[in-house]
Amino acid sequence: MSEALLQARGLSITFGGLKAVQDVSFDVLPRTLTALVGPNGAGKTTLFALLSGFLKPGAGTVQYLGRDITGMAPQKSARLGLTRTFQIVQPFGAQTVRENIAVGAHLHEPDRRRALQAAEAVAQRVNLQDNLDKPAADLTVGGRKRLELARALAAQPRLLLLDEVLAGLNPSEIDEMIPVIRGIVDDGVTVLMIEHVMRAVMSLAEHVWVLAQGRLIAGGTPRDVTSDPTVIEAYLGHGTAERLKQGGAR
Amino acid sequence: MRDVRSILLFGVLVAGAAALLQSGVALTFIMMSLYAVLLAQSWNILGGYGGQLSFGHALFFGVGAYAQAIAQLTWGWNPWLALPFAIAVGVAVGLIVGALTFRSGLRGSYFALVTLAFAEVFRIVAVSVPFTGGGVGLMVPLHASVANLQFGSRRGYVFLLLGFVLAALVFTAWLRHSRFGAYLQAVRDNENAARAIGVDPVRIKLGAIAWSAAFMAAAGACYVQMFQYIDSGIAFGSTISVEALVGVIVGGAGTLWGPVLGAAVLYGLGEATRNMFGEVPGISMVIYGAVLVLIVMFMPRGLTGAGLSVRRMLKGAQPQSAQQPPAQQQDDRKEEARV
Amino acid sequence: MFDPAILFTALLNGLTTGAVYALIALGLTLIYGVLHIINFAHGAALMVALYAVYLLHERLGIDPYVALPFVMAGMFAFGYLLQRSVINRAGHGKDENILLVTLGISIVLENLALVLFHSDTRNIDTPYALATVQIGPAMLALPKLIAFGGALVVAALLFAIMRFTDLGRAIRAVAREKHGAKLMGIDVDKVYAMSFGIGMACVGAAACFLLPAYYVNPQVGGGFVLIAFTIVVLGGMGSFAGALLGGLLIGVVESLGGLWFGDSLGQMGVFAIFIVVLLVRPQGLFGARV
Numbered sequence: 006m007s008e009a010l011l012q013a014r015g016l017s018i019t020f021g022g023l024k025a026v027q028d029v030s031f032d033v034l035p036r037t038l039t040a041l042v043g044p045n046g047a048g049k050t051t052l053f054a055l056l057s058g059f060l061k062p063g064a065g066t067v068q069y070l071g072r073d074i075t076g077m078a079p080q081k082s083a084r085l086g087l088t089r090t091f092q093i094v095q096p097f098g099a100q101t102v103r104e105n106i107a108v109g110a111h112l113h114e115p116d117r118r119r120a121l122q123a124a125e126a127v128a129q130r131v132n133l134q135d136n137l138d139k140p141a142a143d144l145t146v147g148g149r150k151r152l153e154l155a156r157a158l159a160a161q162p163r164l165l166l167l168d169e170v171l172a173g174l175n176p177s178e179i180d181e182m183i184p185v186i187r188g189i190v191d192d193g194v195t196v197l198m199i200e201h202v203m204r205a206v207m208s209l210a211e212h213v214w215v216l217a218q219g220r221l222i223a224g225g226t227p228r229d230v231t232s233d234p235t236v237i238e239a240y241l242g243h244g245t246a247e248r249l250k251q252g253g254a255r
Numbered sequence: 256m257r258d259v260r261s262i263l264l265f266g267v268l269v270a271g272a273a274a275l276l277q278s279g280v281a282l283t284f285i286m287m288s289l290y291a292v293l294l295a296q297s298w299n300i301l302g303g304y305g306g307q308l309s310f311g312h313a314l315f316f317g318v319g320a321y322a323q324a325i326a327q328l329t330w331g332w333n334p335w336l337a338l339p340f341a342i343a344v345g346v347a348v349g350l351i352v353g354a355l356t357f358r359s360g361l362r363g364s365y366f367a368l369v370t371l372a373f374a375e376v377f378r379i380v381a382v383s384v385p386f387t388g389g390g391v392g393l394m395v396p397l398h399a400s401v402a403n404l405q406f407g408s409r410r411g412y413v414f415l416l417l418g419f420v421l422a423a424l425v426f427t428a429w430l431r432h433s434r435f436g437a438y439l440q441a442v443r444d445n446e447n448a449a450r451a452i453g454v455d456p457v458r459i460k461l462g463a464i465a466w467s468a469a470f471m472a473a474a475g476a477c478y479v480q481m482f483q484y485i486d487s488g489i490a491f492g493s494t495i496s497v498e499a500l501v502g503v504i505v506g507g508a509g510t511l512w513g514p515v516l517g518a519a520v521l522y523g524l525g526e527a528t529r530n531m532f533g534e535v536p537g538i539s540m541v542i543y544g545a546v547l548v549l550i551v552m553f554m555p556r557g558l559t560g561a562g563l564s565v566r567r568m569l570k571g572a573q574p575q576s577a578q579q580p581p582a583q584q585q586d587d588r589k590e591e592a593r594v
Numbered sequence: 595m596f597d598p599a600i601l602f603t604a605l606l607n608g609l610t611t612g613a614v615y616a617l618i619a620l621g622l623t624l625i626y627g628v629l630h631i632i633n634f635a636h637g638a639a640l641m642v643a644l645y646a647v648y649l650l651h652e653r654l655g656i657d658p659y660v661a662l663p664f665v666m667a668g669m670f671a672f673g674y675l676l677q678r679s680v681i682n683r684a685g686h687g688k689d690e691n692i693l694l695v696t697l698g699i700s701i702v703l704e705n706l707a708l709v710l711f712h713s714d715t716r717n718i719d720t721p722y723a724l725a726t727v728q729i730g731p732a733m734l735a736l737p738k739l740i741a742f743g744g745a746l747v748v749a750a751l752l753f754a755i756m757r758f759t760d761l762g763r764a765i766r767a768v769a770r771e772k773h774g775a776k777l778m779g780i781d782v783d784k785v786y787a788m789s790f791g792i793g794m795a796c797v798g799a800a801a802c803f804l805l806p807a808y809y810v811n812p813q814v815g816g817g818f819v820l821i822a823f824t825i826v827v828l829g830g831m832g833s834f835a836g837a838l839l840g841g842l843l844i845g846v847v848e849s850l851g852g853l854w855f856g857d858s859l860g861q862m863g864v865f866a867i868f869i870v871v872l873l874v875r876p877q878g879l880f881g882a883r884v
Binding site for chain 2 (some may be wrong): 632680683686691693694695697698699700701702703704705706707708712713767806812820823827856858859861865866868869872873874876878
């Protein structure tokens with residue numbers, strides 16, 4: 006069994022009275038693409054914040070590359086190769102696409118000119134090469150999502166946390182992005198992605214974790230998980246799995 | 256690099272004008288304009304490129320000025336020696352204030368307020384303690400000689416200030432083409448996104464405030480040399496803080512030439528006002544305030560047009576806390592009113 | 595220095611000054627709570643109101659307390675118009691430019707006053723200015739006592755408006771959830787302007803209570819701005835109770851500080867508190883957790 010790249014053990018966090026994440030434990034194996042799904046409000050983005058150091062857990066640990074990084078500042082874990090994107094995109098609006106991506110490239114490239122060149126190369130991978138000199142604020146939603154991805158890629162991550170990178174994209178944009186994400190994993194990057202777009206999950210993910218009300222309720226291949234009655238109930242409500250089964254039997 | 260060429264051109268033009276012009280009035284105009292430009296450039300580093308709006312920037316000006324005066328008067332230092340010392344003191348104060356405020360995550364309006372509070376505290380202290388001359392201030396004896404960093408004619412001061420202005424221009428150009436500058440602007444535009452890709456916001460902001468304070472302290476030291484006098488009202492008062500800020504907003508924050516243009520225009524406007532209405536105290540500040548309001552209302556990107564919209568700088572109206580549901584972190588409006 | 599009578603007097607003085615501070619801070623916290631802007635022009639507005647009270651007394655012989663409703667109405671109108679025509683426009687739909695605009699307004703107001711009135715400090719003479727009241731071992735100037743009572747009355751009035759009137763409900767709705775309020779048919783722009791106006795009216799009232807025992811010059815605004823912010827930050831942005839308690843507390847701190855360390859260092863104590871609160875507990879005592 007290969008050593009897990011990322012290990013979460015017993016992660017929990019509470020806001021006021023709300024238990025946003027409860028006792029979550031899972032592994033992410035290297036060079037895999039894992040999806041994290043669940044109904045809205047399940048705590049997925051909160052979990053990402055815990056993994057990437059934007060929030061400190063009330064309990065539990067996060068191990069990355071065998072090292073305890075629980076609560077480590079995001080910029081530090083980024084230098085170790087853990088980067089994330091945001092559900093609501095956060096471009097550097099006043100700067101151009103090239104400059105945006107270059108900030109990511111600078112993590113490993115102190116020279117400005119080389120960072121800008123690296124930015125061009127990364128832009129190619131996400132099909133933004135025609136927009137390099139556009140201010141980020143002028144991009145469409147799809148463009149900004151790709152920019153978000155490109156910027157994280159430029160930082161040469163080993164583990165990339167993608168938070169709904171396909172949300173807000175139209176079907177043809179999604180079709181374009183799926184192979185790009187596949188390509189990232191083929192290049193050796195481990196990806197953990199929060200996603201609602203089910204066909205992307207089905208076609209991309211090797212393993213799926215399901216989060217509902219802060220707890221991990223299922224894990225397995227995409228097929229396993231989508232036929233799991235507990236998962237169906239989490240999305241569609243109590244008793245639905247039973248009803249579906251009965252409806253199918255008629 | 257295009258930037259370097261235009262900076263050189265600017266330097267040659269101004270130096271040439273200073274060397275050739277004979278009129279005291281013209282030389283004074285250039286000297287005071289350069290002084291205003293230096294103030295603006297300093298503020299631009301932290302406020303324009305760093306996005307941290309300081310309302311009490313006079314703090315660094317004042318410590319530089321007092322350091323310059325005290326070193327000469329109390330320790331008998333040569334002013335050329337006092338100058339780097341004054342700058343160092345400015346940097347030290349900048350780092351201390353920065354460490355206190357940035358570590359606590361103070362941003363936006365709160366940062367502006369705290370800088371104002373610091374300036375006020377220093378002003379009150381300076382007016383109360385003897386070694387700053389208390390309410391009377393400090394007077395450096397007039398002794399014009401190059402060795403004493405005092406010049407018989409304005410021309411000498413023009414060159415002194417021009418040196419600093421060019422240095423600030425070069426530094427600003429470096430910001431535009433370096434990793435540090437890229438990181439600084441990333442922190443300004445979106446601190447969380449910057450953190451996610453490896454930028455340490457506190458370190459970057461500390462660097463910015465240190466450089467900004469350095470140039471501001473240099474301006475303060477030059478002031479002492481030019482006018483041989485400093486008191487707490489001038490050193491830490493709101494006039495300097497406002498001048499530094501308005502020039503940048505008017506010209507265009509976060510640009511290379513915006514502060515130069517803005518400060519020069521403002522100074523010219525102030526001069527014109529003084530010519531029209533005489534030395535009525537407060538009249539030029541009325542103009543400054545009105546211009547600020549009008550620019551923010553109608554030309555938020557400043558005269559250069561390429562200047563950052565002021566609003567982009569003022570992200571994050573409240574201090575950041577780590578412990579918060581992520582959805583709220585992305586919303587600037589965090590507080591509920593308890594009315 | 596630790597003579598109980600002197601201490602007690604300083605305490606009472608601090609409370610009476612603090613009540614007026616609280617009134618000023620109430621206006622500031624209301625404006626922040628509703629419009630979510632930090633009104634940098636608050637101190638300058640107080641200065642304007644003080645000059646108004648001064649002129650009403652010197653030119654028209656109107657007593658400050660008699661002038662109270664007029665000054666409040668005038669300041670309300672001033673605030674309403676200022677918000678509607680300048681501040682709202684500068685927002686460009688967002689409230690992020692406001693800090694600079696309010697700074698600009700404060701600069702204009704302060705220096706306009708400097709141009710018109712010069713830097714002379716002025717005060718007024720009223721027949722009761724020298725009257726004192728005995729409270730226990732302390733002798734309190736009558737105007738200060740009136741200020742204390744008056745400030746509390748106005749604060750209570752403000753609270754009543756917020757709680758029991760339609761306007762108050764609309765204001766609270768906008769403060770809490772602007773978009774929802776708009777969907778309910780509330781004219782948000784008007785509420786903004788009204789709130790700003792009310793904030794200014796508080797400042798107007800404070801000026802009426804302040805002038806008989808105090809003075810006016812173009813620079814007073816600056817001093818009050820930081821004190822008002824200290825109170826609001828200490829009490830919690832948007833919190834009424836915080837502004838009231840914070841005001842009284844700061845008044846006492848300033849008074850006792852002045853007693854032990856001298857006036858200017860006493861003021862510095864206030865600013866030191868400001869900085870410390872911002873660094874350590876920026877949400878203040880009653881503010882929502884930031």
